[in-house]
Amino acid sequence: MAHIQLLGTGGTIASRGHSTGGAVAVDASSELVDTQYGDVTVSARDVLTIGSYRLDLADLRRIADAVGQALADPGTDGVVVTHGTDTLEETAFLLDLVHTSPKPVVLTGAQRTADSPDADGPRNVAEAVRAAADEHLRGAGVLVCFNGTVRSARGARKVHTTAGSPFGGGTEVAHMVGGQLVVTATPRRYPPLPALPAAFDDIRVEIITAYPGATPDLLDHAVQLGSHAVVLAGTGVGNAGPGFAEAVKRATADGCVVVLSTRAPWGPVVPTYGNGGGIDLVEAGAIPSRDLNPFQARMLTAVLLSQGKPPEEFPEMFETYL
Template sequence: MAHIQLLGTGGTIASRSHGTGGAVATDTSSALIPKHHGNVTVHARDVLTIGSYRLDLADLHRIAEAVGQALADPGTDGVVVTHGTDTLEETAFLLDLVHASPKPVVLTGAQRTADSPDADGPRNVTEAVLAAADMRLRGTGALISFDGTVRSARGARKVHTTAGSAFGGGTEVAHMAGGGLVVTAAPRRYPVLPMPPAEFDTVRVEVITAYPGATPELMDHAVQLGSRAVVLAGTGVGNAGPGFAEAVKRATGSGCIVLLSTRAPWGPVVPTYGNGGGIDLTAAGAVPSGDLNPFQARILAAVLLSAGTAPERFSEAFETYL
């Protein structure tokens, strides 16, 4: 019999409507234990009870430490984390970066509140528990189980604000069929990073988006505010408008890391264009983020910088995870 630890952090799956005040996360994790979970025992405990749009890096760190403690329990075979969908992709990626155990860690949530007549949380939790207890998923890192599909944390994104199938991207690792789990792939694993130190909680990494008429001075402002890194979510394959190459040069010259990502939902950064495009941005010191979206690139940067990675070694360390 497999034993699963369910860690609750809040989100829609734990939320109930409060009239005109909107939905608020209030349910404890014990309320999320599936009524029917087969030959699996489930123990629940709360880490947080909050909407994921309110999380900061200290909260993500707290979740990662709680998962690490659960995995260290020799009686635990896997961990399920219930989480708000708004920022689940960031927490999942952090958990994947520091996941050294072969035991599965599976994140899930809901698109509809716990008091909704068609709440999707119970089914999502049941499926996540099945995935976390499945021996075939050992060694696959942190995963996201949602609406019948289990996918890798890396590359996953929330792709719809309200649809039941909220996530896309990543590698499909398994899916539900006929009441059972069909395993289809194993995601590539990268070198495991140590659990972040306390500095992770306050390290400042900003995201700035390129668009017609965007203000490059925002990057200067981010540096003045003490940002250790800035992720530039460029257009297309990694481009930005007038003034950004100069802003990148000023930022990197001051010791601030600049990562070049893309606001496009899919596809890698491929510096191609001059006249302020990716060729000029990288020449000015920006580090391409490869296939990492801006928000997962931000998490990786925060982990590396809080661990003491020096600016001159940052590019090499970052590219290990591309």
């Protein structure tokens, strides 16, 4: 009989209406689960009880540490993490970067609060437990399970604010058919990074978006504030307007890493254009994120910088995980 540990962190799945008029995360993780799902037993404990829009890097390290402890338990066959959907894609990717165990870690949540008449949390939890216990998903790393679909953490994005299936992207790894989990793919795994050090809590990586009329002032300001890195969410295949190439050059000269991503929801960064476009941004020192979206590129950047390596080693390390 498989045993799964469920770690609660809050989010809509743990939220109920509050006297202030807005939903607030209040439910303990033990209220989200049955103790047994068929031949799978589940134990639950709380790591945090908070809306995921309020998380900081210290909170994410706390979640990662809790997942690591759960995976180290020889009596545990997999881990489920309940999480708010707002920033679930960042936490899932971060956990995947430091995941060293063959045991699956599955993140899930809800689009409707626990006190909704049609709450979706219980079903999502049941399906996530099934995925975490499935022996065919051993070695698959960290996964996102929602509304009958299991996908890889890498590339997953919240693509709809209210839909029952809010996530897209990544690779579909499995789906539910007639109450059974059908495994369809195994994600490519990357070399796991070391456990997050305490320095991770204080790494500052800003995201700055390019748009018509944008100036590089915010990029300059981020450097002046002591940011360790900036992710530039460029337009299209990775472009930005007048002045950005010069600002990137100033930033990198000051030791601030600049990663070039795209604000487009899908597709890789492919430096193509001059006149201040992606070719000039890379020439100035920006590092293309390829298929990583700005938010997951930010997570990878923060993890790598927290290891204390000199900035000149960053491009090669970053490239390893693309």
